[in-house]
Amino acid sequence: MYFLSELEHKLLVRKLLPMAREVGVSSDLRGWNWHQPPLKPYYDDVKLPMYAVCSKYCPSDRDIYLGFVEKARRKLNYKIALGKILHGVVSDCLQAFIQRRDLSFERWCEKIRWKEIPAKPEELLPIARKVWNYLVKICEARYIDVKSRQPYASEWDLMASTVPFLIEHKISGELLGLSGLLSLDCYDYLRCIMFDLKVQAEPEPWHRLAPVGYALVFESVHEIPVDICCVVYLNILNGKIVVKKDLFFASDELRSWWVEERDRKLEIVAERKDPGKPERNLCRKDCVFYHVCYG
Ligand code: SF4
Numbered sequence: 001m002y003f004l005s006e007l008e009h010k011l012l013v014r015k016l017l018p019m020a021r022e023v024g025v026s027s028d029l030r031g032w033n034w035h036q037p038p039l040k041p042y043y044d045d046v047k048l049p050m051y052a053v054c055s056k057y058c059p060s061d062r063d064i065y066l067g068f069v070e071k072a073r074r075k076l077n078y079k080i081a082l083g084k085i086l087h088g089v090v091s092d093c094l095q096a097f098i099q100r101r102d103l104s105f106e107r108w109c110e111k112i113r114w115k116e117i118p119a120k121p122e123e124l125l126p127i128a129r130k131v132w133n134y135l136v137k138i139c140e141a142r143y144i145d146v147k148s149r150q151p152y153a154s155e156w157d158l159m160a161s162t163v164p165f166l167i168e169h170k171i172s173g174e175l176l177g178l179s180g181l182l183s184l185d186c187y188d189y190l191r192c193i194m195f196d197l198k199v200q201a202e203p204e205p206w207h208r209l210a211p212v213g214y215a216l217v218f219e220s221v222h223e224i225p226v227d228i229c230c231v232v233y234l235n236i237l238n239g240k241i242v243v244k245k246d247l248f249f250a251s252d253e254l255r256s257w258w259v260e261e262r263d264r265k266l267e268i269v270a271e272r273k274d275p276g277k278p279e280r281n282l283c284r285k286d287c288v289f290y291h292v293c294y295g
Helices: 006-023 050-054 062-068 078-098 105-109 121-149 155-162 205-222 252-270 290-294
Strands: 165-171 182-188 193-199 228-237 240-249
Touching (some): 006 228, 006 240, 050 062, 050 205, 050 252, 062 252, 078 105, 078 121, 078 165, 078 193, 105 121, 121 240, 182 205, 193 205, 205 228, 205 240, 205 252
Parallel strands (some): 193 228
Antiparallel strands (some): 165 182
16 A cells, blocks of 8 residues: 555655755754744644644635534544545554554454444445455565565564554644644655555545645654655545555645645634635535535
C-alpha cells in the first residue's frame, strides 16, 4: 500500500527531492516554529482533530459548527463503514507483519465491533479479505527479496528494511491547535515520507492537506523536516483492488493553505459562529449532517 513503485521512486529521486532541496520551505512554515505566527494557533482553548481541519466536504464549513459546537449526531453510511474497515485492515495487517504476529484474517475479524459499523459483515468482509491477502503477499515478496540480498542481516534489520513504516503512530498535535491524540496512517522513516490513506475516493486537491498537516505536526514534535507527502488512494473497482498514489512536495503554498483552514475552523468553534448553509445543490446527500440541515 505504502510501497513505492519503480516509477514513483524515480519521481521522488529525480523530481521531488531536488525540488525540495532547491525551492526549500520557509522557516516560519516549519512545524518547529509553532510558537510564532503564522503557525501559532490564535485560540489556546480549542483543539480540533486533523480530519476536521483538512476535510472540505462541506462548502461552508457548517459541518465543523454542527460537529464541534452543536455536537450534532453524525449519520454514518456505507462509504464511511468501508473506509473504517479498510483503514483497520491496512494498519493491523502491516503492524502484524512488522511485529511478526498472527496474520490470520479470521482471527482479525473476531475483533471487529459490528455494532459501531453501519454495514453488514457480508458486504464488507470479502473486500477486507482481499485487501488483507494483497498486503500479506506484497510484504512477503519484499521480505524475501531483501533477505536474498542481505543474508547476514538480523531479523529486526530485515523487517526495518522491508517495511520501514511507523503505522498509526500516536502523536500530539496540541502545539498546532490540534488534538493531543492524533494517529497518523503511515510515516516511512527511511525515505521521510508522510502518507495518508483514502478509501474509495477520487483525487481532490484538498486531500493533500491531511499529510501536510501531519508533516507539520511531526516537525513540531520531533523537530525533523518532512518535505515529501503522499496520498494513497485505495479503491475497489469491479471487485479489483486499485491503488494510486499522489506523491508531492509539501511546499509553502500547501502549508499556508493548511494554516488558513485551521485558523478558519478554530475560529468557527471558538466563536461559536454558524457559517450557514450553502446552496442546497452544493450539499452532498451522503453528508453525515444532511439530516440535521435538511431533515
Ligand atoms: S448538509 Fe450541507 S451545509 Fe449541512 S453540513 Fe452537510 S454539506 Fe454542510
